[in-house]
Amino acid sequence: MDIFNDFSIGLFAMQAFILIVLIFLLGKFAWKPILNAIEGREEGIKDALEAAENAKKEMQNLQADNDRLLKEARAEREAMLKEAREIKDKMISDSKEQAQVEGDKIIKQAQAAIEGEKKAALADIKNQVGSLSVEIAEKVIKEQLSDKDKQLKLVEGLLGDIKLN
Template sequence: MDLLNDFSPGLFVMQAIILLVLIFLLAKFAWKPIMQSLNEREKGIQDALDAAENARKEMQNLQADNDRLLQEARAERESMLKEAREIKEKMISDAKEQAQVEGDKMIAQAQAAIESEKKAAMAEIKSQVATLSVDIAEKVIKEELSSKDKQLKLVENMLGDIKLN
């Protein structure tokens, strides 16, 4: 054990004092700045982690808002499409009803015109029949009354008819 033989108490005390002074100097000048630097770095890392967590939460909130807005937009689009379909169907229905009413009016007008034309034609036919009847009767009477004998014979027949009735 060579170490015990080479041991010098003065050297030991001197090295102990130097060590204590070195520890004191390190504690006084180096330890605080190192600890402060480590604390600042730890705080910076924690702040960055907190900021990242906040950004993640904000991104989740934005994503949820985007999803909600997208769903609202889809619902509004569906509502608008449904309303447009209803308006279209109502317009078609109204147009059909109006066309039906107009068609019925046109049919009624056509029937009235046909009836009017029919009455006018019937009146015209009656007038022509009456005229023809008068013309035929006039011709028949002229022929029957063209001679004196025929006139006397007609008067006698008429008198004979009156007596019989």
């Protein structure tokens, strides 16, 4: 079986023609759709990779924005808490100061009321002492002046005490 002895040009031409037609048909109907599908798949994969990369970048941007917003929110919360503490401390100090002022005012009013009551009590005691003194003096004078001799002696004694100018 020698390949070159059984060689026929007609058979070779026919097989070459069939091969060319087969390649042409495969190229027209099989290779183009397969290549188009492969190119489409490559484009899809490429687009999916780009979309994934964009999504990754977007996620990084969102994460950065979230971190920034979280920091801002924390800073704002801290500022609000600080302001609330300052307001609370101010309200407490104002309340203490007002209570001190009110307490001082009440103490002064109480002291003034006590002083007024004391003066009124002293005036009442003076009036009672004066009344008692007048009653005692009246009783003593009545006792001394009940007798005419004693009255004359008292008048002479009083006249002797008075010096005329």
